[in-house]
Amino acid sequence: MATKLKFINTSQSAFFATVRGRVDAYFAQRAISPHANRAMWAKAVFFLGGYALFYGLIFSNHFGPWVMLGLAIGLGVFAACIGFNVSHDALHGAFSARPWVNKLLGGSFYLLGANPYVWKITHNVVHHTYTNIPGHDEDIEVAPGLIRLDPLEKLQPWHRYQQWYTFPLYALASLSWVLRKDYVKFFKSRIGHHDTANHPSREYIKLFVSKGLYYVFFLVLPSMVLSVAWWQVLIGFIVMHLAEGLVLGLVFQLAHVVEGTTFPLPDETGNVQDAWAIHQLQTTANFAPQSMLAAFFCGGLNRQIEHHLFPKICHIHYPAITAIVKRTAHEFGLPYLENCSFGSALYSHFRLLRALGRPV
Template structure:
């Protein structure tokens, strides 16, 4: 059976994504998900709250957009090279925090109540990074969220010859060293995204395991915003500031290196862990588990009760909760965690949560195991 309307709606929207569609089975995860939704609905009803962002979220939106414009102004008015580098890096981090806290929830339509403002916030905050909102929105909502960690269905599962991510990918001799060289590759994550990832998708040359057909209008927007990004991040500072253009380029690269490390450090540990599964459907496209159970066995959460991380990472550290409840703003996650844990325990569904240090260690164990083991079996998570 196809589990629930969440999956069914997503499949019906796959008009421009060429991928393998999956059918899910019914198991304890199905009842878990049903009761979870009931209890979450009761929580919001009894507290007379909306699932979307509240006044605190509005403050965060204003705060992170203000930081972006403030650091850009300070960068363009820098009087010395040291201050320029500090403000440039501050701008990059502010843009990333904006993406974590605003873009992501807006993409799911839950940053604010208004559909119009959610769409505008998502488009504005994403396109101004030099990346295409349409492409990422399709990838994230209609592929990654539905078919997490399933090769050929989840677009975030790469078939990169340098990094072995799933047991189905060929094991090469150099993969035994991938846990050592992958951190260096992570430095180039955002630059690769900006310079190559979306362009390669246009020509179907991407290492992604599924293909996306990008509409002509979105290709035009993609090129326009990349040119705009280069203009205000490199060309304008080079013209206005009394520094050699080489320093602007160095700041640009350092900014992307740092942003890439933070981004991969935040997200990589959630789905690339030696605790998570990479399930594969049978020849008929059927998976031997429900959609909710898939989300629970492919996501690792860390420091989920941390107010600081909820404010800075926009709930990305509570990935399993987000995947099951994408229609809820991250501002509510900490309050919902007791319900989430209790219902999971009631139905015997494993919820993998740990400290960030443990999650990071698990991530590197995963890279090492995938580089040496032909057959990979996830480690048993113990509460």
């Protein structure tokens, strides 16, 4: 049985109490909700509408194979952006104060071919609690054996080259999600230390029905309706998911697997020597915090520090609370990791992959 972890350093609790009080005061003083505002709803409409537009253009049958291939790439990118900008907030309960709205918008995750129920376990519960802890946070177990993100994992000869072959493997993430990952996670008895042996009966139905419908809408119907061969439909499906997977993989990895982030180990009794909030600061990094494009397309995931500390606040407010979190971290002498641009974060990730692929 996996050891249940505990964050035991209660003497560090003053930081989170202070930063939470200041963030709460920010919203109270301005009499604004920490949930979605008009700008956030506009983003949701933009990405959901763009996704529908790409899908509709493909099914219009007015374009040749090469143009439809480009549309498939656009559809994959917009699917990833829906995940970042709509599904993610909704599944955290951050989009709206009304649970039914979050549940409805959380269903947009099905548009990625992914299962919201499984995601809430692996991401909301496990990853957000045990970030970067080997053996518990399965988000750092990307292609185990091929990619070494855990410093304790056995070093293999091919890891020496992982900084080169890892990025193409990220592109396979979405295909794995659609065809394999959700099923594997759903039927595991434990994810990290979290018991997942008993699921509600309705979730079995949702898993298989939603997957079946996804295959129908993205493989069966195109083969029946479009004036292209079945193998061209298959190529389009694969290319769409390669685009989606690359975008998803890069954005998620640049938040936790860059230079400066740590991979802390609990002791033999399962105790982690830091408070939970301090642990989040040590294992998480922001990137491109001043970029309006990153903020718009990444759904606030370029400000992962704020997201991990306040996952129930809608990401549209992260730019405003970033200064509060950063100032408070510095006041307490705590790390606040950030890369100034997407490119610098990408290069930092590359260097860390290279370092993890060689003996210490």
